[in-house]
Amino acid sequence: xxxxxxxxxxxxxxxxxxxxxxxxxxxxxxxxxxxxxxxxxxxxxxxxxxxxxxxxxxxxxxxxxxxxxxxxxxxxxxxxxxxxxxxxxxxxxxxxxxxxxxxxxxxxxxxxx
Numbered sequence: 001x002x003x004x005x006x007x008x009x010x011x012x013x014x015x016x017x018x019x020x021x022x023x024x025x026x027x028x029x030x031x032x033x034x035x036x037x038x039x040x041x042x043x044x045x046x047x048x049x050x051x052x053x054x055x056x057x058x059x060x061x062x063x064x065x066x067x068x069x070x071x072x073x074x075x076x077x078x079x080x081x082x083x084x085x086x087x088x089x090x091x092x093x094x095x096x097x098x099x100x101x102x103x104x105x106x107x108x109x110x111x112x113x
Contacts, residue, residue, distance in 0.1 A: 010094065013106065014086050021081060026111040031078045033110040034086075036093050038073040040102035046073040048100050072105075081109040 021028050036058075040046040046062045050073070053060050058075040065072065075093070079085050086107065094104040 010090055010104075011087055014090050015083060017107065017109075018081060018083065018086065021109055021111065024111055025113050026081075026109070027113060028081050030112055031080050032112040034077055034079050034081055034107060035109075036075045036089065036107045037105040038075070038093055038097040038102050039105050040071045040073065040097070040100060041069075043071045045100040045102055046071045049073060049096055052096070073102075 018028055026032070038046070038049070043062065043064070050060050050062065053073070053075050056075075056077075058077045061074045061076070063072055063074070064070070090104065090107065097104045
């Protein structure tokens with residue numbers, strides 16, 4: 001990365017996922033099911049963001065996986081998995097997660113052929 005560049009490792013990770021979708025034959029120009037993941041130390045931390053993420057048009061599911069102490073917030077929405085859509089959302093979710101002592105854990109999208 002060059003000094004002064006707006007590109008981050010997270011941006012490169014997002015671009016990599018988009019490239020993987022394309023390599024698997026997914027049409028990344030059409031809306032598909034996209035899920036963003038945020039991880040929190042407690043259910044209360046995750047619940048603190050439910051309303052604001054829902055207000056962004058996402059369906060929100062908060063759950064704890066068996067054997068894990070952390071809580072996962074899964075934010076689901078149908079959208080085009082393009083850099084234009086994904087990168088700003090990744091940045092926003094990263095900031096939101098940090099505001100509640102959590103971390104942003106990336107995203108996935110359904111393959112659309």
